[in-house]
Amino acid sequence: MKAMAKKKAEEKDTIYLVPHTHYDAIWSFTKEDYFYINMLLILKEVAELLEKTDFKFLIEQTFLLEELERRYPELFTKITKQIKEGKIEIADGEYLMADTMLPDGETLIREILVGKRYVKEKFGVDVPVMWQADSFGLNAQLPQIYKKSGYKYVAFRRGIPENKPTEFLWAGLDGTKILTHWMPLGYRAGLDLDLAKLEESYEKLKAGAATSQILMPSGSGVTMPQPETPDAVKAWNENNGEKALMKIATPLEFFEALEEEAKDMNLAVRNGEMYSGKYSEIFPDCCSSRMWIKQGLCNYENWLTCVERWGALSSLLNSYYPSDELRESWRKILFVAFHDVIPGTGMDRGYDEVKQYLSFLKTYMLTLCPRIFSLIIEKESKDGGGRAVSGDIIVFNSLSWEVKNWLEMDLNFEKGEEVAIGGLKSDKEEIGVEVIRFTRYDDDSLKYVRIGFVPTVPALGYKVYKILEREPRRYPFDPEFIMIRGNTIENRFFGVEVDPTTGLIDVLQKGEAACSTACKANELVLEEETGDLYYHRQKLCVPLKTETGEGVKYGAFRMKNFHIDKSPLRRVIHVESNYYSLRWPYRLTEKMEPRIWRHKFLECAKKIVVYRDIPRIDFVTTVVDKHPRARLRVRFSTNIKSDDYVCGTQFGAVSRHKSEIRCAQEEEGEKWVEEPRGVYPSLRWLDYSDGEKGLTVIHRGIPENEVKDGGVYLTLLRSVSMLSSDGKTGPAIPVPEAQEFKKYVFHYSIHPHEGDWRKAASYKHALEFNTDLDAMQIPKGVKLPLKRSFLKIDPESVILSALKRAEDEDGVILRFYETKGRETDTEITLFREPKEVKVVNMLEEEDEEVAKELKQEGKRITLTVNPFEIVTLKLKF
Numbered sequence: 122m123k124a125m126a127k128k129k130a131e132e133k134d135t136i137y138l139v140p141h142t143h144y145d146a147i148w149s150f151t152k153e154d155y156f157y158i159n160m161l162l163i164l165k166e167v168a169e170l171l172e173k174t175d176f177k178f179l180i181e182q183t184f185l186l187e188e189l190e191r192r193y194p195e196l197f198t199k200i201t202k203q204i205k206e207g208k209i210e211i212a213d214g215e216y217l218m219a220d221t222m223l224p225d226g227e228t229l230i231r232e233i234l235v236g237k238r239y240v241k242e243k244f245g246v247d248v249p250v251m252w253q254a255d256s257f258g259l260n261a262q263l264p265q266i267y268k269k270s271g272y273k274y275v276a277f278r279r280g281i282p283e284n285k286p287t288e289f290l291w292a293g294l295d296g297t298k299i300l301t302h303w304m305p306l307g308y309r310a311g312l313d314l315d316l317a318k319l320e321e322s323y324e325k326l327k328a329g330a331a332t333s334q335i336l337m338p339s340g341s342g343v344t345m346p347q348p349e350t351p352d353a354v355k356a357w358n359e360n361n362g363e364k365a366l367m368k369i370a371t372p373l374e375f376f377e378a379l380e381e382e383a384k385d386m387n388l389a390v391r392n393g394e395m396y397s398g399k400y401s402e403i404f405p406d407c408c409s410s411r412m413w414i415k416q417g418l419c420n421y422e423n424w425l426t427c428v429e430r431w432g433a434l435s436s437l438l439n440s441y442y443p444s445d446e447l448r449e450s451w452r453k454i455l456f457v458a459f460h461d462v463i464p465g466t467g468m469d470r471g472y473d474e475v476k477q478y479l480s481f482l483k484t485y486m487l488t489l490c491p492r493i494f495s496l497i498i499e500k501e502s503k504d505g506g507g508r509a510v511s512g513d514i515i516v517f518n519s520l521s522w523e524v525k526n527w528l529e530m531d532l533n534f535e536k537g538e539e540v541a542i543g544g545l546k547s548d549k550e551e552i553g554v555e556v557i558r559f560t561r562y563d564d565d566s567l568k569y570v571r572i573g574f575v576p577t578v579p580a581l582g583y584k585v586y587k588i589l590e591r592e593p594r595r596y597p598f599d600p601e602f603i604m605i606r607g608n609t610i611e612n613r614f615f616g617v618e619v620d621p622t623t624g625l626i627d628v629l630q631k632g633e634a635a636c637s638t639a640c641k642a643n644e645l646v647l648e649e650e651t652g653d654l655y656y657h658r659q660k661l662c663v664p665l666k667t668e669t670g671e672g673v674k675y676g677a678f679r680m681k682n683f684h685i686d687k688s689p690l691r692r693v694i695h696v697e698s699n700y701y702s703l704r705w706p707y708r709l710t711e712k713m714e715p716r717i718w719r720h721k722f723l724e725c726a727k728k729i730v731v732y733r734d735i736p737r738i739d740f741v742t743t744v745v746d747k748h749p750r751a752r753l754r755v756r757f758s759t760n761i762k763s764d765d766y767v768c769g770t771q772f773g774a775v776s777r778h779k780s781e782i783r784c785a786q787e788e789e790g791e792k793w794v795e796e797p798r799g800v801y802p803s804l805r806w807l808d809y810s811d812g813e814k815g816l817t818v819i820h821r822g823i824p825e826n827e828v829k830d831g832g833v834y835l836t837l838l839r840s841v842s843m844l845s846s847d848g849k850t851g852p853a854i855p856v857p858e859a860q861e862f863k864k865y866v867f868h869y870s871i872h873p874h875e876g877d878w879r880k881a882a883s884y885k886h887a888l889e890f891n892t893d894l895d896a897m898q899i900p901k902g903v904k905l906p907l908k909r910s911f912l913k914i915d916p917e918s919v920i921l922s923a924l925k926r927a928e929d930e931d932g933v934i935l936r937f938y939e940t941k942g943r944e945t946d947t948e949i950t951l952f953r954e955p956k957e958v959k960v961v962n963m964l965e966e967e968d969e970e971v972a973k974e975l976k977q978e979g980k981r982i983t984l985t986v987n988p989f990e991i992v993t994l995k996l997k998f
Contacts, residue, residue, distance in 0.1 A: 132333030134365035137375040141179035141340035147471030148461045168199040181213040183236040210371035214248030217459040224458040226771030250372040253277035258396035258403040264293035274376040275301040280395030286331035289389040294989035311339035314353035398795030406657040408825035409836035411465030419822030427519035430924040438500040453478040469858040509904035512585035517895040518578035521914040521921035525577040530896040544593035545586040551593035555688040582910035603733035614736040624696030639873035641758040648752040653846040676702040694729040722748040757833045768803035772938045773989045780829035806887035808878035817872040817883040911952040938991040949982040957997040
């Protein structure tokens with residue numbers, strides 16, 4: 122640092138004033154409002170300024186440019202010329218500036234891929250600067266994603282844990298480093314062109330800068346260009362030019378000068394995610410605003426990536442690839458992943474578009490899935506030869522390892538075809554089924570049946586099953602069992618003790634030691650909510666009520682119904698209860714039973730599933746919310762004592778402090794810009810363990826979590842009525858739809874285990890919970906190979922992220938990542954020998970920076986994958 126200070130002292134400062142506007146697809150206006158403002162009021166003015174003066178400008182996102190090209194071709198032609206001349210720089214360059222904490226990592230790559238391809242095609246330029254102007258924190262794998270997507274530099278606004286120096290090398294989980302600048306005054310540092318204000322901003326920026334190069338963004342959200350900018354710069358240089366030269370510039374000019382000056386310096390290195398509210402707001406509570414959007418994105422990201430994988434395989438088998446449908450579907454996903462959409466922080470009308478997009482995705486996926494699977498069945502039946510057998514059901518697995526999981530499907534039969542279904546058979550394997558519901562013809566034969574079963578399906582492949590009318594054979598010494606003793610359900614993994622008065626369960630962990638209580642699970646915690654879309658706030662220091670009775674004395678949860686369904690494969694506990702804000706008597710409640718219940722504001726139905734041979738307990742919780750000011754969470758109370766826990770993140774896992782530790786950090790040091798909230802987002806899973814035992818909590822689109830006092834919390838919903846209640850984080854717009862007066866169905870699960878998250882393979886259980894097996898009824902007369910794997914990756918800690926057709930040429934893109942944080946020798950087994958295998962970057966280009974040694978022998982590819990490394994291969998067949 123002394124060398125850096127000496128270097129700075131010798132250099133005359135240069136201020137790079139960067140005129141820009143930050144584009145919001147939706148927020149306080151609708152999409153159409155923002156199109157009008159940005160195209161006709163901002164970009165049109167920018168184009169005219171650039172023609173008359175030495176003005177420069179920054180444009181971020183290609184979604185806006187695509188629409189400009191479609192609606193106003195003459196203006197687009199002017200903008201195109203100015204981009205090619207270097208007067209306008211595209212920085213960020215994504216399709217839309219995504220939130221980086223909530224979407225899947227593959228979605229973030231596609232935002233960049235779609236955006237950068239458009240820029241290259243239309244303007245013939247690269248985008249070397251990632252300009253993260255407003256995303257609510259940055260995940261720990263972004264340095265790797267950015268470097269492997271062709272970025273050389275990053276400028277960002279939110280989440281920095283240390284404020285000096287503002288220029289540093291940011292290192293991702295895998296160790297990839299990228300030159301980075303944090304905007305200490307946000308993107309408005311040079312917005313006010315008054316000379317005194319500029320000088321004030323300069324002094325603040327200079328105090329934290331690592332070099333004599335000073336970046337001063339001059340803009341804000343949807344901000345008109347200022348024609349007086351050249352005059353303001355001239356005035357600065359006349360009055361302050363001796364100490365600092367100011368010039369109108371683009372971000373690339375700043376970074377190139379920074380890189381040159383810093384090449385002989387030892388810049389600070391900062392590691393991991395940028396997700397701290399110490400120096401800038403990151404709004405972690407928005408992870409529970411408008412939960413239907415989080416659930417929708419999670420659902421359709423999973424669905425789309427699976428459909429894309431099978432589409433790529435279909436293209437290799439029979440040349441069919443639904444490129445147009447997939448392209449349109451991805452664009453809808455990328456819109457939902459936008460940094461003001463997925464957090465749910467905009468006004469109500471803006472989300473009408475999102476509802477339409479999710480409906481579109483549902484229609485497309487329901488159409489594409491059976492079409493692709495039918496084509497694969499048709500091709501496999503033709504090529505099966507002597508290996509083909511008759512079957513009734515085919516089950517598809519979209520993951521890159523063999524999966525054993527619960528599956529439900531519907532079957533339809535002709536009259537007289539089937540009388541009973543007792544089990545399923547695949548070669549020598551026989552498995553049981555649960556008949557969930559059925560209808561019969563008048564001859565007592567089956568017309569329709571919905572069955573559930575637990576197939577074991579090869580990696581990214583399928584297995585064929587034949588229906589048995591009899592029950593499956595029982596094997597001696599079968600370790601799998603499920604039974605009930607009193608109020609306890611047992612299998613070989615754990616015991617589940619049910620309290621019939623509350624419907625809560627205690628999970629008893631089995632292992633090398635004697636059984637011990639892993640957790641009290643699935644307790645609803647209803648809390649006061651006086652906040653807004655950005656922040657949870659409450660005045661009470663206790664909950665409104667929990668299912669164990671904590672909280673305000675007047676209200677309570679009331680059990681309505683309780684029963685357990687039994688089958689050979691699982692036990693399903695059903696609990697129905699309601700929350701009433703008033704019960705009477707409300708004093709001496711330990712002595713007196715309540716007689717009157719009033720003001721029902723919450724209806725709850727829980728389904729708790731314990732399987733015979735799956736080491737998870739699955740929960741389906743249905744909530745009808747009528748409470749206008751409440752936060753609803755689910756709690757898993759453990760006896761674990763650890764200061765840290767681990768969350769799933771994009772392409773890996775990160776360690777975080779539990780709530781009490783983080784709050785203590787804030788109290789001991791300087792005041793934070795945003796006081797610690799205690800909550801964090803997670804992608805699919807989080808794990809709380811002490812090294813000997815632990816609990817993995819898995820979810821589908823319920824990202825907000827907190828660990829405190831030994832309890833693990835997931836936030837199911839927050840009911841708020843204002844976009845910003847104090848007008849500080851945004852306009853004070855009422856948002857009645859965000860009160861969440863609707864029916865929600867939440868899916869989550871737990872995996873009690875020995876050891877830590879690595880030993881437990883928490884990531885694997887989370888992906889299996891989030892990725893359904895698919896099944897189809899095989900047409901009569903069709904014969905298929907008994908089973909097949911199209912792609913397998915060993916070991917299972919190296920996870921498939923994408924299998925898709927290449928964008929530019931014939932070939933297939935295969936992307937995978939290591940998720941344990943350990944160097945791993947990896948073997949990929951394909952169903953067909955590729956003619957060529959190349960390591961490429963995330964833009965699907967050959968790149969010396971991602972070069973990697975690998976070996977191909979026939980259908981097998983072997984290579985060593987570094988800790989948390991993301992690898993992209995291009996295969997030609």
